Amino acid sequence: MPSNDLVQNLYSAHHGWLHTWLRHRLGNAADAADVAQDTFMRLLQRREHLQIQQPRAFLRTVARGLIIDHWRREELHKAYLEALALVPEANTPDVETRELLLELLERIAKMLDGLKPKVRTAFLLAQCEGLRHQEIAQQMGVSVRTVERYIADALYHCYLLRYEA
Amino acid sequence: MTPVMPSPHPDAKTVRQAIQWMLKLRHSGEDPALNERLAQWRSEAATHELAWQRVLHLEQDLDLRHVPAAGVALQTLEASHRRLERRQALKLLGTVAVFGSAAWLSKDLSVVQAWSSDYATATGERRDVTLPDGSRLQLNTRSAVDVAFNRQQLSIDLKRGEVMLDCRQAAPGQPPVTLRTNTAALQTVGGRFVGRIEDDCLRVVVSEGRVFTRSQSTGLIQWLEPGGEWRVTASGAEQVTPSGMDAMAWTEGLIVGKNMLLRDFLTQISRYRRGYLTCSDDIAELRLSGVFRLQNPEHLLQLLPTTLPVQVRHLTRWWVRVEALGRA
Numbered sequence A: 001m002p003s004n005d006l007v008q009n010l011y012s013a014h015h016g017w018l019h020t021w022l023r024h025r026l027g028n029a030a031d032a033a034d035v036a037q038d039t040f041m042r043l044l045q046r047r048e049h050l051q052i053q054q055p056r057a058f059l060r061t062v063a064r065g066l067i068i069d070h071w072r073r074e075e076l077h078k079a080y081l082e083a084l085a086l087v088p089e090a091n092t093p094d095v096e097t098r099e100l101l102l103e104l105l106e107r108i109a110k111m112l113d114g115l116k117p118k119v120r121t122a123f124l125l126a127q128c129e130g131l132r133h134q135e136i137a138q139q140m141g142v143s144v145r146t147v148e149r150y151i152a153d154a155l156y157h158c159y160l161l162r163y164e165a
Numbered sequence B: 001m002t003p004v005m006p007s008p009h010p011d012a013k014t015v016r017q018a019i020q021w022m023l024k025l026r027h028s029g030e031d032p033a034l035n036e037r038l039a040q041w042r043s044e045a046a047t048h049e050l051a052w053q054r055v056l057h058l059e060q061d062l063d064l065r066h067v068p069a070a071g072v073a074l075q076t077l078e079a080s081h082r083r084l085e086r087r088q089a090l091k092l093l094g095t096v097a098v099f100g101s102a103a104w105l106s107k108d109l110s111v112v113q114a115w116s117s118d119y120a121t122a123t124g125e126r127r128d129v130t131l132p133d134g135s136r137l138q139l140n141t142r143s144a145v146d147v148a149f150n151r152q153q154l155s156i157d158l159k160r161g162e163v164m165l166d167c168r169q170a171a172p173g174q175p176p177v178t179l180r181t182n183t184a185a186l187q188t189v190g191g192r193f194v195g196r197i198e199d200d201c202l203r204v205v206v207s208e209g210r211v212f213t214r215s216q217s218t219g220l221i222q223w224l225e226p227g228g229e230w231r232v233t234a235s236g237a238e239q240v241t242p243s244g245m246d247a248m249a250w251t252e253g254l255i256v257g258k259n260m261l262l263r264d265f266l267t268q269i270s271r272y273r274r275g276y277l278t279c280s281d282d283i284a285e286l287r288l289s290g291v292f293r294l295q296n297p298e299h300l301l302q303l304l305p306t307t308l309p310v311q312v313r314h315l316t317r318w319w320v321r322v323e324a325l326g327r328a
Helices: A004-026 A029-047 A057-086 A095-112 A117-129 A131-142 A142-162 B012-026 B032-044 B046-061 B074-089 B092-107 B262-271 B297-307
Strands: B112-119 B127-130 B137-138 B145-152 B151-161 B162-166 B177-180 B185-198 B202-213 B221-224 B231-232 B236-240 B254-261 B277-279 B287-293 B310-314 B320-324
Touching: A004 A029, A004 A057, A029 A057, A029 A131, A057 A095, A057 B074, A057 B287, A095 A142, A095 B074, A117 A131, A117 A142, A117 B074, A131 A142, A142 B012, A142 B046, B012 B032, B012 B162, B012 B236, B032 B046, B074 B162, B074 B287, B112 B137, B112 B297, B137 B145, B151 B162, B185 B231, B254 B262, B262 B277, B262 B287, B262 B297, B287 B297, B297 B310, B297 B320
Parallel strands: B151 B177, B277 B320
Antiparallel strands: B112 B145, B127 B137, B137 B162, B145 B151, B162 B185, B177 B185, B185 B202, B202 B221, B202 B231, B231 B236, B254 B287, B310 B320
């Protein structure tokens, strides 16, 4: 666990700089303040001992991960509303269900990050649409064996993230 | 005294096996023999059982079929992923793109003296071509081009259909690349744009870089600003009202649109399927938004009645008419 002193020092020395760097990237002061705050929170929660040679490079790396989380949430939200626009009103879920669903989608989107595009597509066709491997193979123009390999790879990737990260 | 057992930790092979079991089970239906073999495998070692339980949980957690409203989860995940990647590439990894193009500096282009080739695509097909100067050309459905590379000058004759030309990776210092049709000509230095032949013009959307046309009558150069949609003819370019569709989406196998007219949407779809596709006037102005996969246009048509008050009538196998709901 990094000592609170260390984080405290980092905070007083670099918070202003980090906030400016973030505002530049996010284009908005309120979001920048949130992400800067989250960055230092993240450091306090880390279990391993931190030895920081280049504090700014280090803060940037942590903050960059958080920016991507922030963007992912934003894009999911937008894409979700667009997808819902296509659904007849009688079938649209209520507000509470939507929030739960977005949370679920965010968790899954995060897990699938870093998968190869084809692996990701095959996996999503199976998980979202319940398509059989044969059907996925036809849609993607690859063999059934390849589809099986893609889906097994995706599950293995998720397994590692959940149980061994 | 009982020795403290180390907590079992399934190795990679065991996890992979558990996943194989799960996939087998998923598609087997009722199969007592398979269940028995699985039970046998699970009892063989504590790590087998643990891996199985974990994979089972994971699979249930990732099961999105129960998500309300068909297709929403898939569309949301795919569309947001695509945009997130684009955003990351633009804002965080900008430097990588710069290094990428610098690598072309050392590329010796003189080895390619003169070169020409023709490419064409069938209905529903897309094709990706890398040109001798490092540019990328992508052909959409029902398209054809002749490409000539002569004295380091690249020129592309668009005979039919639609292409995306991406010259961002072209070696620096190259002369402009030309895209020509019967009615218009465009040139670019390091730009990226989509051009489509329409009845009397070349329809162009520039996503980035410098793209220009030269009026045949006045000889004046006119720049096509990124972001706009243009009609280009021999006499010049004029900006048109955007259709609400993402002009680049087809390069990723998608139709992406906001508030598109049903008529425009169907016109797009008809380019990717064989046969006639028409709609009655009373519904042509209905609007829809969303991200649609081009892979299976018939499927897109089948889905229409779930989102709009329309019915899809098959007059013959290939002749399809979309009509207002309730018409006899």
